[in-house]
Amino acid sequence: MATYELPWEYSFPPFYTLQHHEETKKRQISVWADIVLKHYKSTGNNKLSISTATLFKNDSIGRKVSSELATQIITSLKKSGFAYPIDKEGNEWNLCWYTLDEYADMMYTWASETGHSNTICTLFELCSAKPEFSEVDEDILLKALNKLEGRGKCEVINMDGAYGVKFF
Missing domain, CATH: 1.10.10.570 ("Winged helix" DNA-binding domain. Chain C. Domain 1)
Incomplete structure (x- = not known):
């Protein structure tokens, strides 16, 4: 730090x-x-x-x-x-060090640039992808993902309390 x-x-x-x-x-x-x-x-x-x-x-x-x-x-x-x-x-x-919209945009950019479109990632995978994501509470990441979902850019999946996301 x-x-x-x-x-x-x-x-x-x-x-x-x-x-x-x-x-x-x-x-x-x-x-x-x-x-x-x-x-x-x-x-x-x-x-x-x-x-x-x-x-x-x-x-x-x-x-x-x-x-x-x-x-x-x-x-x-x-x-x-x-x-x-x-x-x-x-x-x-x-x-948070970024706003929800900024986190949402960073996650979508990451998914697009790393070939994670149309695949399902767990929140653990997402948190491990970039330091900016690992420093954030899971609730905040979910709020940002919900913003992306509202824009039609992903689907948040609840798997018995464990979350995943599919980027489009």
Whole structure:
């Protein structure tokens, strides 16, 4: 994994307080969202728990993100297609490095370029095909495949809880 050096904002105390000025707040949330994605990608971890995320706490300056700010950061990631809730309470999240449409396009391109059209692949085979796929939770891959299925480019097959896909 590549190491990620946290930006200067991470050591700036006001960055941990939800800003009231609308443009400043938008920028603050955008920068936080970028930090979250880059940090978690650099660690190879695609699961975030709002209540225990150590990234939201900086002991060296004695600051931590409020639950309201953390929720707004995650909501921003969700709106942009980079986070999906795991639990109903919205505390546990799957993070993605690409949107569902981008994953769908990458999978279809892979299938076309490697001769996997009109053959059935298991999700295991698909996950093993490219590093971008192996880093993603199975639920996210299935959501992306469902997008492809909606476009008529594949069929998702459920084989007693194990999934496969046939690309067209």
